[in-house]
Amino acid sequence: METVLITGASRGLGYELLKVYSIHDYITFPIVRTEEAFERLKYEFQGKCYPILADLTLDSSINHIKSEVSKQTDELDILINNAGISGTEYLIETVRTKEVNSLFDIHCLGPIRAVQSCISLLKQSDNPRIVNVSSRLGSITKMASGEFSDRDFSYSYRMVKAAQNMFTVCLSHELQGNNISVNAIHPGVLLTRGGSSDSNMYPEEAASNIYEWIKTLNKSTTGQFVQPSIGKLPW
Template sequence: MTVTLITGGNKGIGYETARRLIAEGQTVWIGARDPERGRQAAATLGASFVQLDVTSDTSVAAAVDTIRDRAGRLDILINNAGILGDVTSPEDMTVDQLRTVYETNVFGVVRVTNAFLPILRQAATPSVINVTSGLGSFTMIHDPERVESKYPLAAYGSSKTAVTMLTMQYAKTAPDVRFNAVDPGQTATEFTGNLGHSVEDGAAAAVHIATLGPDTPTGTVTDREGVLPW
C-alpha cells in the first residue's frame, strides 16, 4: 500500500488531497503544526497524524523518525504547506517580510525533502510533489487574461518561482526519485479568501501525479488542465 505524507494537510487543498488519496487506497499521513487540528483532521479522514513544522529542523527530524518507525518507508511526499505573507510591493517590502515567506515556502520544502529522502529511497517508486503556483510563472503573470496577473504578491510569487526551479533541479540531480510541481490554481479556501474554483479542482493535479505509480514522470510542472506555462 502506498504511504503518503502531506505537509499542511489538516485543511484546504491538503485536506482534500488527503481525502482523495485515502479513497484511492493510500495510507495517508497528515503533517500539521497544530497537534489538535492535525489529529482532528486525521481522525475525520481516517489518516494518521504527525506533528510537523516545516520551519523547524527538530520537528522535521522527529516526523521522519515517527514515520520510519511506524510505516517503515515513505512512497510519496507532498510538500503542500505554505503561507501567503504580506501583500506588499517590492519597494515597500522588508527583508524580514520576504524571509518569513521563504522560510516556509522555500526553505521548508528543502528541509522536509532532504530529511525524508533516506526513507523515500526505501520505496519502489519514490515521488516528491511540490505545490507551486501560477503566481510564480513569468508567462502567466504577464497574461492579462489570467487571474495571476492581477495580484502584486512579490514574496509569495517569487517563493513559488523558487519552488518550481528547485523541483527541476532535484529532478535533474536525483533521478532515482520522481520530482514534480503542481499548481492548484486559485482555489476557494481560507488561503484565498474563498475566491476561485472548488477544492476538488484545486487538489486535482496533485492527486493525478500521486496516483500514477510506476508511470509517474519527473521534472514536470502541471495544473489540472495539463502542462503549466512557465
Template sequence: MTPRRRLAVITGASRGLGKSLVEEFSDAGWAVVAVTRAPTTWADRQQVTAVTHDVRQEPSEELLSAIGGRSVDVLINNAARGAQHAKLGDIAAEGVLNAVDVNVAGPLRLVQAVLPLLLTAPDPVVINIASRLGSLSAQARGDYSELSTSYAYKISKAAQNMLTISLAHDLAGTVRCWAVHPGKLATEMGQADAFKDPQVAARELRELVDSGDRTSPRFVSLGAADLAW
C-alpha cells in the same frame, strides 16, 4: 500476503487543499502522515497519523517516528506562506524571507529528511504544490498583472519551481519531481478569481499520481495544459 499500503506524507494538512488531500488519499486506501503546524486530530481515519511540525524547523523525531521507517511513496509539500500585497516602499524583506523559508527551504528540509525512505519505494514522487504565479515566463509577459499578488508569494513560488527542477535533475531516474499548480482554489489563500473546489484538485492530483506519468521535472496545472516555467 497483504499488499503494502502506500504511504503519502502531506504538509499543511489542517485545512484547504491539504485537508482535502489527506481525505482523498486515505479514502483511496493510502496510509497518510498528515503534518500540521498546530495539533490536529483525524479520529475518524485510522490510516491517518497526525504530526505537529513547523516546516521552518528541521524534521523532528516525532515526524520521523510517525513515518516509522516505512517507504514513502509520495511526499506532498503543501504548506505555504505568502504576505499581504503592499506598495514597493512598504514591502518588508522579513516577509519575503519567511515565505522563502516556508515555501522553499521547508520542502528542501523534508526531501532531505525522507530521501532514504523515498528511495526504498517502488515508484516515488515528490510533489511541490506550486502556483501559476511562480511562472517567470508568464509573469514577464504580464499575464497576471491585474492580480494584487505579494512580492513574497511570487518570489518564493518562483524559487520553489527552481527547487523542483534542481531536485528532478539530482534525483533523475530514482524520484520523480513535480511542481503542481492545483488550479484557482477557493480557499483562504485564493485569489479573487478563484472558483475551484479543493476536493476536485485533490482527486485530480491523486489520479495523476496513480497514472504513473514519468515526466520529471514537470510543471503541472491540474485539469489544464502544463505551465511554462
C-alpha cells in the same frame, strides 16, 4: 499498501488531499502544526492515518518527521509539499523583508526539510514521487508576459514560488539517478483561506485532479510544471 505524506494537511487543499488518499486506502502521514489539528485528524481519520505535529520552518522537524514515519513504514511512495502561506505587500515601498523571509522559510526551506526527512524512505519505494505545490504565480514566463498585470499579488509569494520552482528543477535532475520523480503543480485557483480574489475552484475538485494525476507519474515523468487535468505550464 501505498503511503503518502502531505504537509499543511490541517485545512485547505492539504486537508482535501488527505481525504482523497484516505478514501483510496493509503497509509497517510499528514503534517500539522497545532495540537488541535493533530487530535482532530487522529479522530476523523482513524486507522491508517498517522498525523505528525511539526513546524516546517524549524530544522528540528527533519528528524522528528523521519522518526515518526519510520515507526510505521520502511518506505514512502509519495511526498506532497503543500504547506504554504500568502503574502500581502505588492508595492516596493511597503514590502517587508520579514514577510519575504517568512514565506521563503515555509515555501522553499520547508520542502527542503521535508525531502531531507523522507529521502531515505522514498528510495525504498518502487515508484517514489515528490510533488511540490507551486502556483501559476511562480511562473516567470507567465509573469513576464503580463498575464497577471491586472491584479495585485504580493512580491513575497511570487518570488518564493519562483524559487520553489527552481528547487523542483534542481531536485528532479539530482534524483533522476534514484528514479524519484519530482514535479511542480499549480493546483488551480482555489476557494481556500490562502486563495486569491479570482478563486473559482473548490479544493475537493483540485485534490481529486491531483490524486488522479499523481497516479500517472513514474520515473520518466519528472521535472514538469503541470496543472493537473489541464496540462503543462511554462516555468
